[in-house]
Amino acid sequence: MNTLTAPAPSGARTAGNYAPVFVEHETTRLAIKGALPRALNGTLFRNGPNPRFPTEDSHWFVGDGMIHAFTLEDGAATYRNRWVRTPKWLAEDAAGRSLFRGFGQTRPGTPAGIDGGVANTNVLLHGGRLLALEEGHLPMALAPDSLATEGYVDFDGTVAGPFTAHPKICPQTGELLFYGYHLGGGFSPVMSHGSIGPDGRTRRFERFEAPFPSMVHDFAATRNHLVFPILPLTGSLVRARTGRPPYAWEPELGSHIGIMRRDGSAADMAWFRGPACYVFHVMNAWEDGSRILVDVMQLDAPPFPLADGSPAFKGPPPRARLCRWTFDLAGGSDRFHQTFLDDLGGEFPRIDDRLSGSANGHGWFAGAGPAAAPGSFDTIAHFDFTTWRRNSHAFAPGSSVSEPVFVPRAADAAEGDGWVLAVVRQPEAEHSELAVFDALQLDDGPLATVTLPARVPAGLHGNWVPA
Ligand SMILES: [Fe+2]
Numbered sequence: 190m191n192t193l194t195a196p197a198p199s200g201a202r203t204a205g206n207y208a209p210v211f212v213e214h215e216t217t218r219l220a221i222k223g224a225l226p227r228a229l230n231g232t233l234f235r236n237g238p239n240p241r242f243p244t245e246d247s248h249w250f251v252g253d254g255m256i257h258a259f260t261l262e263d264g265a266a267t268y269r270n271r272w273v274r275t276p277k278w279l280a281e282d283a284a285g286r287s288l289f290r291g292f293g294q295t296r297p298g299t300p301a302g303i304d305g306g307v308a309n310t311n312v313l314l315h316g317g318r319l320l321a322l323e324e325g326h327l328p329m330a331l332a333p334d335s336l337a338t339e340g341y342v343d344f345d346g347t348v349a350g351p352f353t354a355h356p357k358i359c360p361q362t363g364e365l366l367f368y369g370y371h372l373g374g375g376f377s378p379v380m381s382h383g384s385i386g387p388d389g390r391t392r393r394f395e396r397f398e399a400p401f402p403s404m405v406h407d408f409a410a411t412r413n414h415l416v417f418p419i420l421p422l423t424g425s426l427v428r429a430r431t432g433r434p435p436y437a438w439e440p441e442l443g444s445h446i447g448i449m450r451r452d453g454s455a456a457d458m459a460w461f462r463g464p465a466c467y468v469f470h471v472m473n474a475w476e477d478g479s480r481i482l483v484d485v486m487q488l489d490a491p492p493f494p495l496a497d498g499s500p501a502f503k504g505p506p507p508r509a510r511l512c513r514w515t516f517d518l519a520g521g522s523d524r525f526h527q528t529f530l531d532d533l534g535g536e537f538p539r540i541d542d543r544l545s546g547s548a549n550g551h552g553w554f555a556g557a558g559p560a561a562a563p564g565s566f567d568t569i570a571h572f573d574f575t576t577w578r579r580n581s582h583a584f585a586p587g588s589s590v591s592e593p594v595f596v597p598r599a600a601d602a603a604e605g606d607g608w609v610l611a612v613v614r615q616p617e618a619e620h621s622e623l624a625v626f627d628a629l630q631l632d633d634g635p636l637a638t639v640t641l642p643a644r645v646p647a648g649l650h651g652n653w654v655p656a
């Protein structure tokens with residue numbers, strides 16, 4: 190066990206289950222309520238912001254990444270957590286204070302030339318490497334067993350600039366499909382896309398220009414197409430330099446969605462337009478004849494201010510809801526349709542990843558029941574696209590639920606036949622739990638609940654790696 194300390198400020202994004210933890214654990218067998226399925230063997234890796242030196246003026250999105258690894262083997266569970274030792278983390282640890290404000294901004298006295306990446310958003314295995322991802326920087330490689338930080342990966346110098354935290358792994362080709370935004374820095378509208386083969390080598394890297402510089406947190410990939418949502422949460426260097434919001438909501442710009450063939454060029458991108466909306470996360474996308482369908486968690490407005498710094502909405506932040514976008518590549522119109530599928534607010538949509546890019550019959554997300562605190566989730570929801578029904582499990586009011594990750598029962602199991610894993614913190618609990626559900630029977634409650642040695646702060650994304 191490795192304990193590090195730091196001053197503890199008070200503020201909405203540094204309190205409750207957003208508060209960071211300062212102990213790095215390495216446990217032996219953990220206590221389990223119920224029984225873990227014996228066939229569930231592997232590790233759930235999960236990433237999330239956990240600032241080494243929390244401050245009240247830093248956005249939660251820019252906290253230092255901490256990896257939580259939950260290893261399940263033959264009915265037993267162990268846990269390990271480690272900060273990602275980025276250049277920023279090492280510099281701040283040595284200085285004993287926060288040096289960066291985030292979004293490219295430093296604090297007075299910060300030495301020049303320190304990379305500000307936080308590697309805090311997602312973690313996945315590809316090409317034999319465990320990669321911690323954050324969209325402003327290249328992937329950071331970690332040792333899968335020890336979680337020790339190994340350094341940035343630039344794929345032999347073939348990939349430059351920011352790299353999304355939401356790449357897609359194509360089940361057919363094994364490629365890691367990715368994009369980047371703000372290439373060249375300064376909130377530029379230049380973007381990239383590319384692919385890394387299953388051997389870890391770059392197959393494709395191409396740049397293109399978006400209609401305007403936007404925060405592009407996720408994209409979609411079908412078997413033959415890539416889909417880039419350019420939504421009006423804009424970045425501006427001029428605003429950042431004049432004390433205004435670096436990122437701001439400009440709904441008058443509308444939504445612009447770029448679609449290109451995977452075997453084509455961004456020069457031939459088709460652009461579709463629609464009313465302003467914001468989407469952090471895509472559930473899945475697929476093709477149906479000349480149509481492209483994309484299921485997203487859609488917000489009326491993101492939790493960012495207007496360009497003049499005034500609030501973009503009154504009252505609590507809006508909730509995202511499951512929404513289907515439909516594009517017709519042969520339709521002769523540059524408009525796309527948006528249809529909400531569910532009325533439960535939620536985020537962190539996932540599918541059975543073997544269906545990534547193809548039509549899926551099942552999806553899961555973290556939901557917000559009527560008693561959920563603003564910005565947090567207390568429910569795990571399953572949406573059945575064959576019956577258009579939702580099945581869910583609500584934890585006690587005030588609980589905090591993380592992204593539900595699906596694990597198939599076996600490599601050749603039917604879609605949805607398996608388990609869903611999520612990290613849960615019961616209200617005010619000192620310890621978080623790892624809850625394991627039958628993926629299609631959420632309302633039966635957890636099959637097993639692993640008591641963790643500490644609280645796991647509200648975090649972002651992760652993935653299962655089979656043993
Ligand atoms: Fe995300």
